[in-house]
Amino acid sequence: MTSNVLHDTLRAAVPALRGRLVAGASLADLTWFRVGGPAEVLFTPADEEDLAVLLAALDPEVPVTVIGLGSNLIVRDGGIPGVTVRLGGKAFGSVEIDGTRLRAGTAVPDMRLAKAAAEASLDGLAFYRGIPGSVGGALRMNAGAHGGETTDVFVEAWGIDRRGNRRRFDHAEMGFSYRHCGAPDDVIFTSALFEGRPGGRQAIEAEMERVTAAREAAQPIRERTGGSTFANPEGGKAWQLIDAAGCRGLTRGGAQVSEMHCNFLINRGGATAADIEGLGEEVRRRVRETSGVELRWEIKRIGVPMPAAA
Template sequence: MSAADTLPAVRGKLTPNAPLAPLVWFKAGGAAETLFEPADVDALADFLRELDPAVPVMGLGLGSNLIIRDGGVPGVVVRLGKPFARVTKLDETTLQCGGGASGILVSSTARDCGIGGLEFLRSIPGTVGGFVKMNGGAYGRETADILVSCDVVLRSGDRRTLSPADLAYTYRHSALPDQAIVVSATFRGHVAEPDAIQAEMDRIAASREASQPLRSKTGGSTFKNPLPKKAWEVIDAAGCRGLTIGGAQVSEKHCNFLLNLGSATSADIENLGEEVRRRVREHSGTELEWEIQRVGVSERE
Protein backbone atom coordinates (compact mmCIF):
# COMPACT_ATOMS: atom_id res chain seq x y z
CA MET A 1 0.00 0.00 0.00
CA SER A 2 1.41 3.42 -0.94
CA ALA A 3 1.43 6.50 1.25
CA ALA A 4 -1.05 8.16 -1.09
CA ASP A 5 -3.64 5.50 -0.20
CA THR A 6 -3.41 6.24 3.51
CA LEU A 7 -3.08 10.01 3.72
CA PRO A 8 -5.36 11.94 6.07
CA ALA A 9 -6.77 15.39 5.37
CA VAL A 10 -4.20 18.14 5.75
CA ARG A 11 -3.65 21.82 6.31
CA GLY A 12 -0.71 22.64 4.12
CA LYS A 13 0.53 21.35 0.77
CA LEU A 14 0.69 17.71 -0.31
CA THR A 15 2.55 16.81 -3.50
CA PRO A 16 2.57 13.21 -4.74
CA ASN A 17 5.64 11.90 -6.58
CA ALA A 18 7.53 15.12 -5.82
CA PRO A 19 11.01 15.43 -7.38
CA LEU A 20 13.59 15.95 -4.65
CA ALA A 21 16.69 16.62 -6.78
CA PRO A 22 15.84 20.35 -7.09
CA LEU A 23 15.58 20.56 -3.29
CA VAL A 24 18.99 19.10 -2.41
CA TRP A 25 22.46 20.51 -2.99
CA PHE A 26 23.70 17.58 -5.08
CA LYS A 27 20.82 18.15 -7.55
CA ALA A 28 20.51 14.39 -7.98
CA GLY A 29 18.20 11.61 -6.83
CA GLY A 30 14.63 10.44 -7.13
CA ALA A 31 11.24 11.62 -5.95
CA ALA A 32 9.37 11.57 -2.67
CA GLU A 33 6.35 9.31 -2.76
CA THR A 34 4.62 12.22 -1.04
CA LEU A 35 5.98 15.64 -0.01
CA PHE A 36 4.14 17.39 2.84
CA GLU A 37 4.65 21.06 3.68
CA PRO A 38 2.55 21.69 6.81
CA ALA A 39 0.83 25.01 7.49
CA ASP A 40 1.93 25.03 11.14
CA VAL A 41 2.87 22.79 14.06
CA ASP A 42 -0.72 21.78 14.73
CA ALA A 43 -1.14 20.72 11.10
CA LEU A 44 1.99 18.58 11.30
CA ALA A 45 0.98 16.96 14.59
CA ASP A 46 -2.55 16.21 13.38
CA PHE A 47 -1.27 14.76 10.11
CA LEU A 48 1.23 12.44 11.76
CA ARG A 49 -1.29 11.35 14.38
CA GLU A 50 -3.75 10.28 11.69
CA LEU A 51 -1.22 8.85 9.25
CA ASP A 52 -1.00 5.06 9.05
CA PRO A 53 1.86 4.11 11.42
CA ALA A 54 3.29 1.84 8.72
CA VAL A 55 4.06 4.81 6.46
CA PRO A 56 7.63 6.08 7.01
CA VAL A 57 8.28 9.77 7.59
CA MET A 58 11.45 11.77 6.93
CA GLY A 59 12.25 15.44 7.54
CA LEU A 60 13.97 17.53 4.85
CA GLY A 61 15.71 20.85 5.45
CA LEU A 62 17.92 22.57 2.89
CA GLY A 63 19.18 19.22 1.63
CA SER A 64 22.84 20.19 1.95
CA ASN A 65 24.07 17.11 3.79
CA LEU A 66 22.01 14.53 1.96
CA ILE A 67 22.11 11.96 -0.81
CA ILE A 68 18.64 11.10 -2.11
CA ARG A 69 19.05 7.74 -3.80
CA ASP A 70 17.87 7.41 -7.39
CA GLY A 71 14.85 5.26 -6.58
CA GLY A 72 13.41 8.01 -4.39
CA VAL A 73 12.04 8.09 -0.86
CA PRO A 74 9.03 5.96 0.11
CA GLY A 75 6.39 7.32 2.45
CA VAL A 76 6.16 10.99 3.39
CA VAL A 77 8.90 13.60 3.28
CA VAL A 78 8.13 16.58 5.54
CA ARG A 79 9.57 19.94 4.52
CA LEU A 80 9.20 22.85 6.91
CA GLY A 81 8.62 26.09 5.02
CA LYS A 82 8.14 29.75 5.92
CA PRO A 83 5.84 29.14 8.92
CA PHE A 84 8.78 27.36 10.58
CA ALA A 85 11.49 29.85 9.60
CA ARG A 86 10.95 32.54 12.22
CA VAL A 87 13.61 33.58 14.73
CA THR A 88 12.64 35.66 17.77
CA LYS A 89 14.56 37.09 20.72
CA LEU A 90 13.51 35.71 24.11
CA ASP A 91 15.98 37.64 26.28
CA GLU A 92 19.43 39.24 26.11
CA THR A 93 21.19 35.97 25.26
CA THR A 94 18.48 33.63 23.93
CA LEU A 95 16.71 33.05 20.61
CA GLN A 96 13.67 30.92 19.75
CA CYS A 97 14.29 29.47 16.28
CA GLY A 98 11.87 27.65 13.99
CA GLY A 99 12.96 24.25 12.73
CA GLY A 100 13.02 25.55 9.16
CA ALA A 101 15.19 28.60 9.90
CA SER A 102 18.55 28.66 8.12
CA GLY A 103 21.89 29.05 9.82
CA ILE A 104 22.37 32.38 8.05
CA LEU A 105 19.05 33.70 9.40
CA VAL A 106 19.79 32.53 12.96
CA SER A 107 23.30 33.97 13.04
CA SER A 108 22.22 37.25 11.46
CA THR A 109 19.36 37.66 13.92
CA ALA A 110 21.74 36.90 16.77
CA ARG A 111 24.05 39.64 15.48
CA ASP A 112 21.23 42.15 15.29
CA CYS A 113 20.24 41.26 18.87
CA GLY A 114 23.79 41.51 20.19
CA ILE A 115 24.03 37.79 20.94
CA GLY A 116 27.44 36.21 20.33
CA GLY A 117 28.43 32.56 20.19
CA LEU A 118 26.15 31.60 17.30
CA GLU A 119 28.40 32.90 14.52
CA PHE A 120 29.44 29.37 13.47
CA LEU A 121 25.91 28.68 12.24
CA ARG A 122 26.65 31.15 9.42
CA SER A 123 28.96 28.52 7.94
CA ILE A 124 26.59 25.54 7.99
CA PRO A 125 24.27 25.33 4.96
CA GLY A 126 21.32 23.82 6.78
CA THR A 127 18.32 24.48 8.99
CA VAL A 128 17.74 24.39 12.73
CA GLY A 129 16.11 20.96 12.51
CA GLY A 130 19.22 19.51 10.88
CA PHE A 131 21.56 21.23 13.33
CA VAL A 132 19.69 19.71 16.27
CA LYS A 133 19.51 16.23 14.75
CA MET A 134 23.14 16.04 13.61
CA ASN A 135 24.77 18.19 16.31
CA GLY A 136 25.88 20.40 13.46
CA GLY A 137 29.08 22.29 14.03
CA ALA A 138 32.04 24.10 12.53
CA TYR A 139 34.99 26.25 13.54
CA GLY A 140 35.29 24.76 17.00
CA ARG A 141 31.63 25.07 17.99
CA GLU A 142 28.64 22.74 17.73
CA THR A 143 24.91 22.74 18.43
CA ALA A 144 25.39 21.04 21.80
CA ASP A 145 27.23 24.19 22.96
CA ILE A 146 24.23 26.48 22.40
CA LEU A 147 21.08 24.35 22.66
CA VAL A 148 18.79 24.98 25.64
CA SER A 149 15.92 22.78 24.43
CA CYS A 150 14.07 21.75 21.30
CA ASP A 151 10.46 21.03 20.47
CA VAL A 152 9.73 17.99 18.33
CA VAL A 153 6.72 16.25 16.86
CA LEU A 154 7.10 12.50 17.19
CA ARG A 155 6.03 10.04 14.49
CA SER A 156 2.93 9.38 16.61
CA GLY A 157 1.94 13.06 16.39
CA ASP A 158 2.75 13.63 20.06
CA ARG A 159 4.81 16.68 20.98
CA ARG A 160 7.84 16.67 23.24
CA THR A 161 10.32 19.20 24.55
CA LEU A 162 13.79 17.65 24.70
CA SER A 163 16.89 18.81 26.55
CA PRO A 164 20.50 18.38 25.40
CA ALA A 165 20.72 15.52 27.91
CA ASP A 166 17.76 13.81 26.22
CA LEU A 167 19.58 14.07 22.89
CA ALA A 168 22.77 12.49 24.30
CA TYR A 169 24.95 14.43 21.89
CA THR A 170 28.18 13.05 20.50
CA TYR A 171 30.20 14.14 17.46
CA ARG A 172 27.71 14.76 14.61
CA HIS A 173 25.10 12.55 16.25
CA SER A 174 22.11 12.72 18.58
CA ALA A 175 19.59 10.37 20.10
CA LEU A 176 16.67 12.19 18.47
CA PRO A 177 13.79 9.69 18.25
CA ASP A 178 13.46 7.97 14.88
CA GLN A 179 11.25 9.90 12.40
CA ALA A 180 10.77 12.81 14.83
CA ILE A 181 10.57 16.29 13.26
CA VAL A 182 12.28 19.18 15.05
CA VAL A 183 9.89 22.14 14.84
CA SER A 184 11.81 24.65 16.98
CA ALA A 185 14.86 25.09 19.17
CA THR A 186 16.02 27.55 21.80
CA PHE A 187 19.65 28.64 21.46
CA ARG A 188 21.65 30.58 24.05
CA GLY A 189 24.77 32.63 23.42
CA HIS A 190 26.30 35.58 25.26
CA VAL A 191 26.08 39.36 25.13
CA ALA A 192 28.39 40.77 22.47
CA GLU A 193 28.78 43.79 20.23
CA PRO A 194 27.10 43.43 16.83
CA ASP A 195 30.22 44.73 15.06
CA ALA A 196 32.36 42.05 16.70
CA ILE A 197 29.81 39.38 15.79
CA GLN A 198 29.78 40.55 12.17
CA ALA A 199 33.57 40.51 12.05
CA GLU A 200 33.62 36.88 13.19
CA MET A 201 30.93 35.97 10.65
CA ASP A 202 32.98 37.65 7.93
CA ARG A 203 36.07 35.72 8.99
CA ILE A 204 34.18 32.43 8.85
CA ALA A 205 32.65 33.25 5.46
CA ALA A 206 36.05 34.14 4.01
CA SER A 207 37.60 30.95 5.37
CA ARG A 208 34.88 28.83 3.80
CA GLU A 209 35.15 30.61 0.46
CA ALA A 210 38.89 30.04 0.38
CA SER A 211 38.87 26.36 1.30
CA GLN A 212 35.58 24.82 0.12
CA PRO A 213 33.93 24.34 -3.31
CA LEU A 214 30.89 26.43 -2.39
CA ARG A 215 29.79 27.16 -5.95
CA SER A 216 29.55 23.51 -6.95
CA LYS A 217 26.84 20.88 -6.68
CA THR A 218 28.05 19.31 -3.47
CA GLY A 219 26.82 17.96 -0.16
CA GLY A 220 29.21 19.55 2.28
CA SER A 221 31.57 17.48 4.41
CA THR A 222 31.22 13.88 3.25
CA PHE A 223 32.86 12.00 6.12
CA LYS A 224 33.22 12.59 9.83
CA ASN A 225 36.72 13.55 10.88
CA PRO A 226 38.49 10.41 12.18
CA LEU A 227 39.73 12.31 15.22
CA PRO A 228 42.40 13.40 15.88
CA LYS A 229 42.98 13.31 12.12
CA LYS A 230 41.07 15.29 9.51
CA ALA A 231 39.06 13.39 6.90
CA TRP A 232 40.54 15.40 4.03
CA GLU A 233 44.06 14.53 5.15
CA VAL A 234 43.58 10.75 5.03
CA ILE A 235 41.63 11.03 1.76
CA ASP A 236 44.40 13.10 0.17
CA ALA A 237 47.09 10.75 1.47
CA ALA A 238 45.26 7.82 -0.14
CA GLY A 239 45.48 9.54 -3.54
CA CYS A 240 41.77 10.30 -3.90
CA ARG A 241 41.91 14.01 -4.71
CA GLY A 242 40.16 14.48 -8.07
CA LEU A 243 39.01 10.84 -8.27
CA THR A 244 35.91 10.36 -10.45
CA ILE A 245 33.17 7.79 -10.91
CA GLY A 246 30.61 8.57 -13.60
CA GLY A 247 29.64 12.21 -13.18
CA ALA A 248 30.86 12.44 -9.58
CA GLN A 249 34.26 13.72 -8.45
CA VAL A 250 36.25 14.14 -5.26
CA SER A 251 36.83 17.90 -5.07
CA GLU A 252 40.35 19.01 -5.89
CA LYS A 253 39.85 22.08 -3.70
CA HIS A 254 38.75 20.20 -0.56
CA CYS A 255 38.83 16.43 -0.85
CA ASN A 256 36.26 15.77 1.89
CA PHE A 257 33.71 17.20 -0.55
CA LEU A 258 32.13 15.18 -3.36
CA LEU A 259 30.89 17.00 -6.45
CA ASN A 260 28.21 16.44 -9.05
CA LEU A 261 29.98 17.61 -12.20
CA GLY A 262 26.62 18.00 -13.88
CA SER A 263 25.30 14.58 -14.86
CA ALA A 264 26.03 12.44 -11.79
CA THR A 265 23.43 10.05 -10.46
CA SER A 266 23.15 9.58 -6.74
CA ALA A 267 24.57 6.10 -7.30
CA ASP A 268 27.68 7.71 -8.84
CA ILE A 269 28.08 9.93 -5.79
CA GLU A 270 27.52 7.19 -3.23
CA ASN A 271 29.73 4.71 -5.10
CA LEU A 272 32.49 7.31 -5.23
CA GLY A 273 32.21 7.79 -1.49
CA GLU A 274 32.47 4.05 -0.91
CA GLU A 275 35.51 3.86 -3.18
CA VAL A 276 37.15 6.64 -1.17
CA ARG A 277 36.40 4.72 2.04
CA ARG A 278 37.94 1.57 0.53
CA ARG A 279 41.12 3.31 -0.61
CA VAL A 280 41.58 5.08 2.72
CA ARG A 281 41.06 1.83 4.60
CA GLU A 282 43.68 0.07 2.45
CA HIS A 283 46.15 2.95 2.66
CA SER A 284 46.05 3.85 6.35
CA GLY A 285 43.67 1.47 8.09
CA THR A 286 41.38 4.41 8.88
CA GLU A 287 37.67 3.61 8.71
CA LEU A 288 35.86 6.69 7.45
CA GLU A 289 32.26 7.15 8.60
CA TRP A 290 29.71 8.90 6.42
CA GLU A 291 28.61 12.31 7.69
CA ILE A 292 26.32 12.85 4.72
CA GLN A 293 22.98 11.13 5.22
CA ARG A 294 22.00 8.64 2.49
CA VAL A 295 18.27 7.96 2.22
CA GLY A 296 15.77 6.30 -0.05
CA VAL A 297 16.09 3.31 -2.33
CA SER A 298 18.33 2.61 -5.30
CA GLU A 299 16.74 2.05 -8.69
CA ARG A 300 17.69 -1.60 -8.72
CA GLU A 301 15.55 -2.18 -5.63
Protein backbone atom coordinates in the same frame (compact mmCIF):
# COMPACT_ATOMS: atom_id res chain seq x y z
CA MET B 1 1.59 1.53 -2.74
CA THR B 2 1.84 3.79 -5.74
CA SER B 3 2.13 7.52 -5.20
CA ASN B 4 -1.49 8.17 -6.12
CA VAL B 5 -2.84 5.46 -3.83
CA LEU B 6 -0.95 6.70 -0.77
CA HIS B 7 -1.79 10.31 -1.55
CA ASP B 8 -5.48 9.56 -2.02
CA THR B 9 -5.56 7.38 1.10
CA LEU B 10 -4.11 10.20 3.21
CA ARG B 11 -6.46 12.78 1.75
CA ALA B 12 -9.43 10.57 2.55
CA ALA B 13 -8.20 9.69 6.04
CA VAL B 14 -7.22 13.25 7.02
CA PRO B 15 -9.46 15.66 5.08
CA ALA B 16 -8.67 18.47 7.53
CA LEU B 17 -5.02 18.71 6.44
CA ARG B 18 -4.14 22.32 5.64
CA GLY B 19 -0.64 21.73 4.34
CA ARG B 20 0.49 20.78 0.84
CA LEU B 21 0.38 17.09 -0.03
CA VAL B 22 1.92 16.15 -3.40
CA ALA B 23 2.22 12.72 -5.00
CA GLY B 24 5.45 11.83 -6.84
CA ALA B 25 7.12 15.16 -6.08
CA SER B 26 10.60 15.63 -7.54
CA LEU B 27 13.29 15.94 -4.86
CA ALA B 28 16.37 16.54 -7.01
CA ASP B 29 15.79 20.29 -7.07
CA LEU B 30 15.55 20.32 -3.27
CA THR B 31 19.08 18.99 -2.74
CA TRP B 32 22.37 20.78 -3.27
CA PHE B 33 23.71 17.84 -5.28
CA ARG B 34 20.70 18.18 -7.63
CA VAL B 35 20.25 14.42 -7.85
CA GLY B 36 17.74 11.83 -6.66
CA GLY B 37 14.36 10.32 -7.33
CA PRO B 38 10.88 11.49 -6.28
CA ALA B 39 9.04 11.34 -2.98
CA GLU B 40 6.14 8.91 -3.00
CA VAL B 41 4.27 11.67 -1.18
CA LEU B 42 5.73 15.02 -0.14
CA PHE B 43 4.02 16.82 2.76
CA THR B 44 4.64 20.44 3.70
CA PRO B 45 2.61 21.04 6.89
CA ALA B 46 0.93 24.37 7.57
CA ASP B 47 2.11 24.35 11.19
CA GLU B 48 2.94 22.11 14.13
CA GLU B 49 -0.70 21.09 14.67
CA ASP B 50 -1.06 20.13 11.01
CA LEU B 51 2.03 17.93 11.25
CA ALA B 52 0.74 16.27 14.42
CA VAL B 53 -2.62 15.51 12.79
CA LEU B 54 -1.02 13.71 9.86
CA LEU B 55 1.42 11.72 11.98
CA ALA B 56 -1.29 10.63 14.39
CA ALA B 57 -3.45 9.37 11.51
CA LEU B 58 -0.68 7.74 9.49
CA ASP B 59 -0.42 3.95 9.35
CA PRO B 60 2.62 2.99 11.47
CA GLU B 61 3.85 0.82 8.59
CA VAL B 62 4.23 3.83 6.26
CA PRO B 63 7.77 5.22 6.51
CA VAL B 64 8.29 8.90 7.29
CA THR B 65 11.41 10.81 6.17
CA VAL B 66 12.31 14.42 6.97
CA ILE B 67 14.37 16.65 4.71
CA GLY B 68 15.52 20.22 5.27
CA LEU B 69 17.52 22.45 2.95
CA GLY B 70 19.11 19.41 1.29
CA SER B 71 22.63 20.70 1.81
CA ASN B 72 23.99 17.58 3.50
CA LEU B 73 21.91 14.98 1.73
CA ILE B 74 21.95 12.35 -1.00
CA VAL B 75 18.51 11.22 -2.16
CA ARG B 76 19.00 7.91 -3.95
CA ASP B 77 17.80 7.56 -7.54
CA GLY B 78 14.82 5.35 -6.74
CA GLY B 79 13.29 8.03 -4.57
CA ILE B 80 11.82 7.93 -1.07
CA PRO B 81 8.94 5.60 -0.23
CA GLY B 82 6.19 6.67 2.15
CA VAL B 83 5.77 10.25 3.32
CA THR B 84 8.56 12.80 3.04
CA VAL B 85 8.10 15.82 5.31
CA ARG B 86 9.64 19.18 4.49
CA LEU B 87 9.05 22.02 6.92
CA GLY B 88 8.83 25.58 5.66
CA GLY B 89 6.90 28.82 5.78
CA LYS B 90 6.36 31.23 8.66
CA ALA B 91 5.31 28.51 11.11
CA PHE B 92 8.76 26.90 11.01
CA GLY B 93 10.86 29.73 9.60
CA SER B 94 10.85 32.50 12.19
CA VAL B 95 13.38 33.65 14.79
CA GLU B 96 12.26 35.33 18.03
CA ILE B 97 14.66 36.97 20.49
CA ASP B 98 14.11 37.41 24.22
CA GLY B 99 17.11 38.79 26.09
CA THR B 100 20.05 36.53 25.34
CA ARG B 101 17.88 33.72 23.98
CA LEU B 102 16.78 32.97 20.42
CA ARG B 103 13.88 30.69 19.56
CA ALA B 104 14.05 29.48 15.97
CA GLY B 105 11.89 27.27 13.81
CA THR B 106 13.74 24.29 12.41
CA ALA B 107 13.34 25.48 8.81
CA VAL B 108 15.45 28.57 9.62
CA PRO B 109 18.78 28.43 7.73
CA ASP B 110 21.76 28.31 10.07
CA MET B 111 23.22 31.36 8.36
CA ARG B 112 20.06 33.33 9.13
CA LEU B 113 20.23 32.27 12.78
CA ALA B 114 23.78 33.64 12.94
CA LYS B 115 22.67 36.89 11.33
CA ALA B 116 19.74 37.31 13.75
CA ALA B 117 22.07 36.79 16.70
CA ALA B 118 24.54 39.34 15.35
CA GLU B 119 21.80 41.92 14.80
CA ALA B 120 20.78 41.45 18.44
CA SER B 121 24.43 41.77 19.56
CA LEU B 122 24.46 38.18 20.82
CA ASP B 123 27.78 36.40 20.64
CA GLY B 124 28.44 32.66 20.47
CA LEU B 125 26.43 31.78 17.37
CA ALA B 126 28.66 33.24 14.66
CA PHE B 127 29.91 29.74 13.77
CA TYR B 128 26.51 29.03 12.21
CA ARG B 129 27.51 31.41 9.42
CA GLY B 130 29.72 28.62 8.08
CA ILE B 131 27.05 25.90 8.09
CA PRO B 132 24.84 25.69 4.96
CA GLY B 133 21.98 23.70 6.52
CA SER B 134 18.95 24.52 8.65
CA VAL B 135 18.29 24.46 12.39
CA GLY B 136 16.61 21.04 12.14
CA GLY B 137 19.68 19.50 10.59
CA ALA B 138 21.92 21.27 13.10
CA LEU B 139 20.00 19.60 15.93
CA ARG B 140 20.18 16.14 14.36
CA MET B 141 23.89 16.35 13.59
CA ASN B 142 25.11 18.58 16.41
CA ALA B 143 26.36 20.73 13.55
CA GLY B 144 29.47 22.78 14.13
CA ALA B 145 32.19 24.74 12.42
CA HIS B 146 35.07 27.09 13.22
CA GLY B 147 35.33 26.13 16.87
CA GLY B 148 31.63 26.07 17.76
CA GLU B 149 29.00 23.32 17.99
CA THR B 150 25.24 23.24 18.46
CA THR B 151 25.65 21.66 21.89
CA ASP B 152 27.49 24.80 23.07
CA VAL B 153 24.47 27.09 22.61
CA PHE B 154 21.51 24.70 22.84
CA VAL B 155 18.87 25.06 25.58
CA GLU B 156 15.85 23.00 24.49
CA ALA B 157 13.99 21.71 21.46
CA TRP B 158 10.39 20.84 20.65
CA GLY B 159 9.17 18.25 18.18
CA ILE B 160 6.35 15.94 17.13
CA ASP B 161 6.80 12.19 17.49
CA ARG B 162 5.40 9.49 15.20
CA ARG B 163 2.21 9.23 17.28
CA GLY B 164 1.51 12.94 16.88
CA ASN B 165 2.57 13.91 20.41
CA ARG B 166 4.36 17.21 21.04
CA ARG B 167 7.54 16.62 23.04
CA ARG B 168 10.20 18.76 24.70
CA PHE B 169 13.89 17.83 24.91
CA ASP B 170 16.37 19.45 27.26
CA HIS B 171 20.12 19.38 26.73
CA ALA B 172 20.68 16.07 28.51
CA GLU B 173 17.87 14.37 26.56
CA MET B 174 19.43 15.36 23.25
CA GLY B 175 22.49 13.21 23.91
CA PHE B 176 24.81 15.30 21.78
CA SER B 177 28.14 13.89 20.63
CA TYR B 178 30.37 14.59 17.64
CA ARG B 179 28.06 15.11 14.64
CA HIS B 180 25.33 13.14 16.38
CA CYS B 181 22.16 13.57 18.42
CA GLY B 182 20.70 10.83 20.58
CA ALA B 183 17.07 11.96 20.46
CA PRO B 184 14.59 9.38 19.09
CA ASP B 185 14.72 9.06 15.32
CA ASP B 186 10.94 9.31 14.96
CA VAL B 187 10.80 12.86 16.36
CA ILE B 188 10.46 15.69 13.85
CA PHE B 189 11.96 18.77 15.47
CA THR B 190 9.90 21.92 14.97
CA SER B 191 11.68 24.59 17.04
CA ALA B 192 14.69 25.10 19.28
CA LEU B 193 15.88 27.56 21.90
CA PHE B 194 19.47 28.81 21.88
CA GLU B 195 21.45 30.89 24.38
CA GLY B 196 23.86 33.59 23.30
CA ARG B 197 25.86 36.04 25.36
CA PRO B 198 26.07 39.83 25.16
CA GLY B 199 28.66 41.05 22.70
CA GLY B 200 29.52 43.86 20.33
CA ARG B 201 27.70 43.75 17.02
CA GLN B 202 30.69 44.94 15.00
CA ALA B 203 32.97 42.31 16.50
CA ILE B 204 30.41 39.57 15.91
CA GLU B 205 29.87 40.61 12.31
CA ALA B 206 33.64 40.72 11.79
CA GLU B 207 33.85 37.14 13.06
CA MET B 208 31.10 36.13 10.65
CA GLU B 209 33.00 37.72 7.78
CA ARG B 210 36.09 35.79 8.84
CA VAL B 211 34.09 32.55 8.83
CA THR B 212 32.69 33.35 5.37
CA ALA B 213 36.10 34.17 3.93
CA ALA B 214 37.66 31.01 5.35
CA ARG B 215 34.86 28.88 3.94
CA GLU B 216 35.06 30.42 0.48
CA ALA B 217 38.84 30.04 0.39
CA ALA B 218 38.89 26.37 1.40
CA GLN B 219 35.64 24.80 0.20
CA PRO B 220 34.04 24.32 -3.25
CA ILE B 221 30.87 26.16 -2.24
CA ARG B 222 30.10 27.27 -5.81
CA GLU B 223 29.78 23.64 -6.91
CA ARG B 224 26.90 21.18 -6.63
CA THR B 225 28.09 19.58 -3.43
CA GLY B 226 26.80 18.30 -0.11
CA GLY B 227 29.30 19.74 2.33
CA SER B 228 31.77 17.62 4.29
CA THR B 229 31.30 14.03 3.16
CA PHE B 230 32.86 12.15 6.06
CA ALA B 231 33.16 12.90 9.77
CA ASN B 232 36.68 13.43 11.07
CA PRO B 233 37.96 10.30 12.82
CA GLU B 234 39.13 10.70 16.38
CA GLY B 235 42.47 12.47 16.44
CA GLY B 236 42.61 13.00 12.68
CA LYS B 237 41.27 14.80 9.62
CA ALA B 238 39.20 13.00 6.99
CA TRP B 239 40.59 15.10 4.15
CA GLN B 240 44.19 14.19 5.02
CA LEU B 241 43.38 10.48 4.94
CA ILE B 242 41.54 10.88 1.63
CA ASP B 243 44.43 12.82 0.13
CA ALA B 244 46.97 10.28 1.35
CA ALA B 245 44.90 7.51 -0.26
CA GLY B 246 45.28 9.24 -3.65
CA CYS B 247 41.62 10.17 -3.98
CA ARG B 248 41.89 13.89 -4.73
CA GLY B 249 40.21 14.44 -8.13
CA LEU B 250 38.95 10.83 -8.33
CA THR B 251 35.83 10.46 -10.50
CA ARG B 252 32.93 8.10 -11.03
CA GLY B 253 30.42 8.94 -13.74
CA GLY B 254 29.56 12.62 -13.28
CA ALA B 255 30.80 12.71 -9.67
CA GLN B 256 34.23 13.83 -8.51
CA VAL B 257 36.24 14.19 -5.33
CA SER B 258 36.90 17.92 -5.15
CA GLU B 259 40.45 18.94 -5.97
CA MET B 260 39.99 22.02 -3.79
CA HIS B 261 38.95 20.11 -0.66
CA CYS B 262 38.99 16.34 -0.92
CA ASN B 263 36.41 15.75 1.81
CA PHE B 264 33.85 17.22 -0.60
CA LEU B 265 32.17 15.32 -3.42
CA ILE B 266 30.79 17.32 -6.33
CA ASN B 267 28.36 16.80 -9.17
CA ARG B 268 30.27 17.90 -12.26
CA GLY B 269 27.06 17.71 -14.27
CA GLY B 270 24.96 14.69 -15.12
CA ALA B 271 25.91 12.71 -12.02
CA THR B 272 23.42 10.30 -10.50
CA ALA B 273 22.98 9.69 -6.81
CA ALA B 274 24.53 6.26 -7.43
CA ASP B 275 27.61 7.94 -8.94
CA ILE B 276 28.06 10.14 -5.89
CA GLU B 277 27.41 7.48 -3.27
CA GLY B 278 29.50 4.93 -5.17
CA LEU B 279 32.40 7.37 -5.35
CA GLY B 280 32.12 7.96 -1.63
CA GLU B 281 32.25 4.22 -0.96
CA GLU B 282 35.31 3.90 -3.20
CA VAL B 283 36.99 6.65 -1.17
CA ARG B 284 36.13 4.80 2.04
CA ARG B 285 37.60 1.58 0.61
CA ARG B 286 40.88 3.21 -0.40
CA VAL B 287 41.24 5.01 2.93
CA ARG B 288 40.57 1.76 4.78
CA GLU B 289 43.23 -0.05 2.71
CA THR B 290 45.87 2.66 3.11
CA SER B 291 45.32 3.72 6.71
CA GLY B 292 43.09 1.15 8.39
CA VAL B 293 40.61 3.91 9.26
CA GLU B 294 36.90 3.34 8.57
CA LEU B 295 35.52 6.72 7.52
CA ARG B 296 31.97 7.44 8.69
CA TRP B 297 29.55 9.19 6.35
CA GLU B 298 28.58 12.66 7.56
CA ILE B 299 26.29 13.22 4.57
CA LYS B 300 22.91 11.62 5.12
CA ARG B 301 21.88 9.10 2.44
CA ILE B 302 18.18 8.31 2.16
CA GLY B 303 15.77 6.57 -0.18
CA VAL B 304 16.19 3.50 -2.36
CA PRO B 305 18.48 2.85 -5.34
CA MET B 306 17.15 2.36 -8.83
CA PRO B 307 16.53 -1.37 -9.46
CA ALA B 308 19.46 -1.61 -11.90
CA ALA B 309 21.83 0.04 -9.42
CA ALA B 310 20.68 -2.23 -6.62
